Amino acid sequence: MKIAWVTDSTAFIRDLTSCEDQDIFVVPMNIVFGDKEYKDGLDLTPEQLFAKLKEEKVEVKTSQPSIGTFKELYESLAERYDHIFSIHVSSHFSGTFSSAYQAAEILKDEVPFITCIDSKTLTYPLTELIEYGQLLHAKGKTVEEIQRLIEEKILTREVFVMVGSLEQLHKSGRMNGLSFFLGSMLSIKPILSIIDGQLEVKDKVRSIPKGLSKMERLLKEALESKNVKRVSILHGLNHDEASEWKAELEVEHGHIKFGTYPLGAVIGVHAGENTIGISWSEEIED
Numbered sequence: 501m502k503i504a505w506v507t508d509s510t511a512f513i514r515d516l517t518s519c520e521d522q523d524i525f526v527v528p529m530n531i532v533f534g535d536k537e538y539k540d541g542l543d544l545t546p547e548q549l550f551a552k553l554k555e556e557k558v559e560v561k562t563s564q565p566s567i568g569t570f571k572e573l574y575e576s577l578a579e580r581y582d583h584i585f586s587i588h589v590s591s592h593f594s595g596t597f598s599s600a601y602q603a604a605e606i607l608k609d610e611v612p613f614i615t616c617i618d619s620k621t622l623t624y625p626l627t628e629l630i631e632y633g634q635l636l637h638a639k640g641k642t643v644e645e646i647q648r649l650i651e652e653k654i655l656t657r658e659v660f661v662m663v664g665s666l667e668q669l670h671k672s673g674r675m676n677g678l679s680f681f682l683g684s685m686l687s688i689k690p691i692l693s694i695i696d697g698q699l700e701v702k703d704k705v706r707s708i709p710k711g712l713s714k715m716e717r718l719l720k721e722a723l724e725s726k727n728v729k730r731v732s733i734l735h736g737l738n739h740d741e742a743s744e745w746k747a748e749l750e751v752e753h754g755h756i757k758f759g760t761y762p763l764g765a766v767i768g769v770h771a772g773e774n775t776i777g778i779s780w781s782e783e784i785e786d
Contacts, residue, residue, distance in 0.1 A: 502635055504577045505630050506586040508565065508596045509540040512761045523581075524630060527565045527575060529596065529766050532579035534558035540766050549765040550737060550773040562766050564596040578611040587617045587629055587650070613749040615647055616786050620654050620697030623730045624761035625779045629653065636786060649786050656726075656782035658719055659694040660702060662711040664736050664774030687772035691715065708776075713743060715778050725754065727783045733760045736773040745776070 502523070509528045515518050517525060533552060538544040540562075542554075553560065570586070577584050586604065590659040591597040597618045602644055603612040619626045629650055636646045689711055693702040700719075707712040722728055732750070735742035742760045765777060 501582045501637075501643070502580070503634075503643075504581040504584045505633065506573065506577070506584060506600070507589050507626065507630060507775040508594075510589040510594070510596075510622050510764060511626045512764065512767050513541075513627065513737075519663050519708050522549070522634075523665060525577065525595075526605060527569055527573060527600075529565060530563040531765060532559075532561045532563065535581045540764070542685060544765050545562055545699060546737060546765045546768050546773075549768055551638060553764075553773075559562070560769055561631070562594070562769050565597050567599045567603045567606070570600045571606055574603060574611055575616055576606055578607075582613065584611075584614045585617065585630075585633055585646070585650075586614060587619050587626065587633070589622050590620045590694070592620075592697045592699075593622060607675045613643075615643065617647070617650060617654075619696065619781075621657050622696055624759075625657055625659060625781070627761075628732070628781070629732075636751075639786065641786065645786075649784055653781055653784050653785055656784070657694075657779065658718075658722060658732075658781070659777060659779040661694075661734065661771065661777030662689055662705070662708070662715070663692060664738070664772030673679070696750050706739075712776070716749070717779060718754075722780060723756070728743060728756065728780045729783055730757045730759070730780065733758060733778045734763055734775075734779060735760060736768055736771065736775040738774050738776060740777055741774075742766070 505524045509526055528542050531538045531540055531544055533556060540557055552566055556609050575693050586600045588597040588600055601616045604616050604658055609649055619629055632653060633646050633650050638651055646715050690706045691703045691711055692699050705714055733746050746758045
């Protein structure tokens with residue numbers, strides 16, 4: 501059986517030019533600066549995004565791909581693949597999953613072999629689900645088994661993020677005006693967690709070192725009680741900071757595999773360029 505893996509541009513894909521060779525197909529999300537629209541990852545890199553945010557004082561929005569975009573892609577893939585898994589950013593963050601699902605429903609008589617999954621997460625944790633699914637396929641798992649195991653893994657995912665810009669979070673509608681005002685005045689940095697696909701405030705700190713220390717404690721608690729082997733450090737443009745933190749964690753937790761991964765432009769619109777976070781999931785017996 502040949503399987504296609506469809507996702508959106510909030511996922512971390514190291515090389516877009518070769519991803520189709522790995523049966524991965526990325527549908528770009530839209531970033532709107534004033535009256536100009538860009539395709540995430542194609543027309544606009546994170547570096548270009550943050551430069552424009554500083555230079556252009558215009559309203560910035562993001563939007564999901566259209567139902568028609570997914571429908572067209574599914575129809576094309578149906579000619580070459582036996583099954584299509586379409587895995588997307590949390591439905592609480594974007595309407596992308598809804599667009600994908602509706603396109604699959606429209607085609608269900610013509611292309612009945614499309615499985616849409618709400619990842620309930622974002623960026624590299626979303627990519628990990630695709631990699632996990634491909635591993636399961638290589639092991640000979642059926643489509644039904646792959647879906648079940650991916651959905652089980654989603655339930656074990658933990659993500660904690662210290663946002664780099666309260667202003668960006670406020671402008672994007674993820675923080676109300678009073679919280680933004682108080683946070684700015686008191687130099688408070690919220691640490692957000694993703695619970696069942698939704699953002700929740702886990703804690704509030706007054707400095708980046710305190711935020712990193714808090715997330716380190718959360719990681720230590722997880723490692724003491726759960727079967728975790730891989731940990732992802734997520735970051736905006738602050739790659740050096742993320743790399744230094746990774747090196748420190750590797751010294752303390754030498755048996756864990758750590759990696760650093762950029763958040764991407766769409767997430768940057770909402771979180772800011774100095775965002776840093778950490779994520780892990782439990783190993784699932786397959």
